[in-house]
Amino acid sequence: MAYGAGFTGSNQTTSRAVTLGYGLDDIQRAREATERTGVLNRFTSNKKFQNLARSLPGQFNQRGMIDSGLRQRARERLAAQKQLEQHGLAAQTAEAQAQLDRQRALLEEQFAGGMMDDTVADALRRFGIAQTIQGLVS
């Protein structure tokens, strides 16, 4: 190719690939960390609500209301709390994952857009050369 076109672009492409690679790696690591944190939080929440569920019959038995409706209602409230806490953890993880998705999208956009900008810049350079008339014999 004449005029050394693409050389600068290759250089920039390499830089952009490196940047993209490091970004993807960061996002992947963040995503894995989020998943581990979510798993741990869910495990902890489950353990916590398991313990609460185990202690609940004893509490109502002591008061002699093990077969009463109150114990059922307590179970319902505990299940509701568990569901809320699980949702909170899931929502937190989902939010983190969504943030990472946006970062990934931004990173991909930067890479692809940069590459296309390089192509446009190279075209502009070539257009600049081609729009002059040279080599005339007068």
Place this chain on the structure above:
Amino acid sequence: MVKRYLGPPNEEEIRKAAAVSQLPKRETAPGGLTGANVISSPPGQARQRIEALARWADPGKRLDPSYPTGRAGSAPLDQAMIEAIAMGSQSRFPLARTEAEQELYGGPTPDTAMGYDPGQQAAARRAGLQLSPGEQDSASSGALIAPVNRTDLASALVDNTMLDDSRFDEISGWQRPYGLGKTVDEGLGFNALNIDLDAISKEAADALKKYNTPKDPVKTPEQQCADAGGTWNGTSCDLPTGDPTKTPEQICADAGGTWNGTSCDMPAPPDPFGDAAADINSAFNITTQDLTDKIKQLVADGKVNARLMTADLVQQIKDSADRRKTQIKSIKETSEAALEKQNTNRKAIQTQLSATAKQRMATMQADTEAQIAAGRLTLGPQLTSEFEEVAAMVTGLTDSIAAGHEGSMSRIEAIANIAAAQRLAAPALLMADAQSALGDEQFRLENEAQASLLQTLASLTEQENALVLQEAQRIEAFNNNRDLAEASALVSLGMAKLQNSIDTVQRAEDKAERLDIRLAAEKTAATAAAESKRRWEADFQQKEDTLKTSVSQWNKTFDFTKEEAEASRETTKLTAGEKAKQIAAQNQLLSSMTAYTPEQVAAMTDTQRNTLFSNVQNNLDDIKRAASVRPGTFRWLVDDLGTDPAIAGMAVAIAEQMRLMDTANEAGDAAAAQSAQDTMDAMLEPYWGLDSTMQRYETADMREIKSLANTAFTALPRLDGEANYEDFAEHPFGLWGISNSTRGLTSFISNGPPAGVG
């Protein structure tokens, strides 16, 4: 004296003098020959100079082919010599200049005045018209002198006094033109003692018979008639009928004429100029080529070439622009392809990313639904809405999170697509801009080419106008120069015709004048010769009578003295008185031979006197040699005549050579005479001058040396020749010093003291 000083010239005279100076100058004979220096030539040179002067004075003269032209003394005198001697003072003057000078100065200019020309000066001196020294100085310095007119000069030339006695004595004495009056075998020429006028007249008549009248290349009918021996009657030639062998018709035909029955019609002289005027007109009938059309054609060609070159340039611009457009289109397509590919990749990744997020949201919703279902299963029939309310809210929140995330990804993707679409459109936009810029560049270049073409065309038009104007001016100048040259040539032709007419008249006048002068000179020479002969005969008779008387007396004295001496020697020895007389005579002789007075010699002892006598006797030969030119000559020239010592020394040396030549001629030694002449010529060689045309002319120094040499040679007689003893024998011991004293000494030694001495 008829000369007068006219004062300094005025402006008119100066103007006329300038005009006269443009006419041909007076001609002089080669080598400075004039009548005077020919007459006074040394014997070995006289003949050559006479011949040279005669030829120059009349170039048309034809000498007899058999006439020897060798060295001096090789042939007898002829008519040319006589004429040259008589006309020695003549020189050639172009008639136009002479007449112009006559009009301006009343006579010849100083260049042609008699004071300048030695020959005319001599003639004037003989005629009693010699310039005074002051007038000579004025003439030499160029002052306006009105000399004697030509009539006076001619009268002087034909007057008998022209050849006076002294001049004739010079010719007939020691200056003897060798061979004059004698044949070469007879040796010496004539002098006062041997001149033979009858022989001269006879030889002159013979020479006249051999003399051929020169033929002029262009002669008038009158001249041709006269050459044929006829008489011009105004219209034709009347030929004499004296020749019985030829008829008038034959004589007329021999003369080149046509006999008309009564007289001879001579043909008209050819016109020497012929058709010169027509030739000039023909020669100048020339034109120069008009190059205007060529100039216009060349300029038109130049314009066509300029247009073609511009068209080529415009085509080049168009081709270049087209090539650039193709390149631009290729760039656009290539770039678009690359962008499309990149955009496709981008969209695939974006879609995958959105799908992954959407899947994750769906998983999260499913997980929530499962958890709620598990809770319901665990709770069994629920007594309250505690759980269901939470379940409903959690389900709602989860759906909200999923919808929100999906919407977020959709917006991100849309924005990315918008940016990508803009990038994809860039090549087309850039191509449009590039094509616009290219079009502008093409337009600019084409405009420049057209502007350059217009400028070139305008310049060519301007040059065409200038060249056409120059061509017109050149043609005009050529025509003017041609007309001017033709007019000049015609004027020159007219002047040449006028000059030819003048020359023709001049030749006729000069010829008649020379003939008159020649006849007068012949008459004068004959008269002078007859008078000289008469005088010589009278003198000779007188001298002969005197010599006879002297011889008779001397014989008688000699006999008496002889008898007396014999008687004395026979009878007695010298008496004391006789011895004293003899000693006194010896003393007187020694005194005459030396610087001692008789008293000083008498006071000497016998030994001293005998020594002095012996020295004188031994030095006789040296004295004779030293006396070849008289002692004291050099000092006489320097002290008495005021001559420059260098000039005087050279004059003495030349005189010595003249004396050697004279001696050699007397002895009949032609080789020695020629050797002396050669030596003299070699000595005079450095004194010749060279003019601008490398012609020799006689310088003032040379003329002075020759004049003084002649003076030294003529004024002081030679003393060592035996003949001179007789010429100057008025006294027994001589009057003139050493030579006669030497003879007296010789006589004394041989015969004792002469009678009457002591």
